[in-house]
Amino acid sequence: METKNKAMLSGQHFMNGDVACAEGAIAVGCRFFAGYPITPATEIAERMARRLPQVSGVYIQMEDELASIAAVLGASNAGTKAMTATSGPGFSLMMENIGLAVMTETPCVIVDIMRGGPSTGQPTMPGQQDVMQARWGSHGDYEIIALTPSSVQEMFDLTIEAFNLSETYRVPTFLLADEIIGHMWERVNIPSAKSIKVVNRKKPVTPPSEYGPFKPDEDLVPPMACFGEGYRFHATGLTHDEYGRPKTDSAEVQQDLVQRLCEKIRRNSDKIVKVDRVLLEDAEVAVVAYGIASRAALSAVRKARAQGIKAGLLRLVTVWPFPDKQVEEVAQKVKALVVPEMNYGQIVREVRRVAKETPVIFLSKLGEEPHKPLEILDALGEFRK
């Protein structure tokens, strides 16, 4: 593929998910990547190493994932859209500075190409075992955003979306894919530069003397000055007031800050959350799935329809913040929900919380193979009239 010094490879391509992710990042203006090699995310780093210097960006291979995420935060605070990509073990190492990104409201995108865990687990096999870690992995109370692509095209599209959301809400945003989506080759349409929506962090309009780096607007998001812009701001991982001053013994400041960090996402969740609804209008049973599992689910739903079972699919494009309303709406209409996941039960907990009285059937899958459509169809078969 001829890439020479072009930021946008507009046109049709055949590529794998990791490469599509890198191209999405470049298309939306990411110009800094710091990472550490790890299967099955390495191809993102390799692509960025080749592509970023072509478009005046920076690729740096750091000494570990602790350094990678720290460098990403440094670059973002210097005014550059920045990202890293990793898998389970590296994701674990990044957790502390993900908390720093939350606390200092540093926009950044973290891609986790999930493999089998715990620990070193199965490096070349798919998994969906890090979705709860993405939500809760760093200490303290906070909210983040996480998107779950289910195709190579979505690796491109949702990487763009992840940057836009991260810039909008000044929050670390995750792209949670898995080994299959990362390594699978599919056709990708890369649109023209003009047709891509690019959101940049809002800049302060107040003079430096009045600027509070953590003083929010009505949407609860503070405008962001960057290094070298004359604002001379201070940011810290300590609990801080609107001017970035550490307030380590004030209950009030702690309350206000933590509440705002959570509420800026919760209150905007209607704008953030995306789901894909398939054949749900008259559905009597619905599959709730995301990522790789949603592909088998779609096939199972179609097969079920062919057999006269009124099945539908609610595909979660956003898993965090959790689409409470969207899942609840479906749960109220159907007799049961089926949740296939490549883990031992993570998002299903959220589905059960929201589904209340509606039965939820969980289909766990661990190891090499994703769910087979027939396995999901079996679960749907119980609702045959």
Place this chain on the structure above:
Amino acid sequence: MTKKQLEMKHPYERFLRKERMPHIWCEGCGNGIILNCFARALDELDIDLNNVVVVSGIGCIGRISGYVNADSFHTTHGRPIAFATGAKLAKPELKVVVISGDGDLFAIGGNHFIHAARRNVDIKVICANNFVYGMTGGQYGPTTPLEAWTTTTPYGNIEQAFNLVHLAAASGAVYVARWTALHVRRLTESIKKALQKEGFSFVEVISQCPEIYGRHNKMKTAISMMKWFKEASEVRNFSDPAKADISPSRIIVGEFVDVEKPSYGRLLREMKAKLQTE
């Protein structure tokens, strides 16, 4: 003091966020001297504060980023160098200075130090070495001398200490100096040199911690610690850093390394320029 004297402006006031005062440091701490020398270096070089970024980690000296009136970031424990690397590469026109402690930079953050030095990233690292974890109440760290008493070496320290200037030189730093908090003039000159030098520059400051370290090690006051610095210091410019281990009777100070080597940022810019013309 007269009212007039009280109203007098400190000559380096513009370098400080006055609303953050009083600082959290104990009486007699060397951190104030380091802040003073840093401000003096910026002043004498007439550096535009809008282009300076001060990055610190966790610990007593870590609070310095909040006191300096420049863009500043107080990162997590051990990570200021990695953060600074990202900031510098993303915006090369910035002067990025890491000011942090021995535990932050050489225990939890040791890996980042050696790799940033190896890459020759154009950042400046000033380390306040007080031989101890002060903020947490006085535990031993990677620079604590043998036999020293700390709260976690109640029978005396049995770990060997890092010789930081040797480590920095071996890792590839282009400028390496060590002074004590007593050598304010020479320390200021070294900070100035580091700020002007292209590449990874390292200045170690042996700094007194009378409250948490000194008083448990037969140096009850700042004065007694500084007396030790005075009596034990030996200026040996460009001597072998491998032989600059700190002992109770000898603290070798001076400049150890001052060499030219293209920085990571320069090589990156050259690579990108070449790509554009191909």
